[in-house]
Amino acid sequence: MEDNKIEFNFLGEKVYFKYKGDRNLVIEAVRLAEEKIKGVQLRTRGMTPHHQLLLTALLELSEDYVKAKYKTIEQRSQLSEKTERLMSLLQNVQK
Numbered sequence: 001m002e003d004n005k006i007e008f009n010f011l012g013e014k015v016y017f018k019y020k021g022d023r024n025l026v027i028e029a030v031r032l033a034e035e036k037i038k039g040v041q042l043r044t045r046g047m048t049p050h051h052q053l054l055l056t057a058l059l060e061l062s063e064d065y066v067k068a069k070y071k072t073i074e075q076r077s078q079l080s081e082k083t084e085r086l087m088s089l090l091q092n093v094q095k
Helices: 023-044 050-094
Strands: 003-011 013-018
Touching: 003 050, 023 050
Parallel strands: none
Antiparallel strands: 003 013
């Protein structure tokens, strides 16, 4: 059986995270979280308490998610419109 644990650096300490599902997806998510945390650390110059730093990183990740969600909704809408136009053109050609 595959070991479903991943190790990552969390504020200078090694942390082991158990997961279910796609290992590559989890690795990418952990790397993204580490990147956000490091970015907040650099901007705050280490003067922010850990809980505040983590909350800021979480909010940044949430903002990225919401932006991607809205972009996906917009792209789906555009795709639906184009599909409807193509179907209409095909129906007109068949007449």
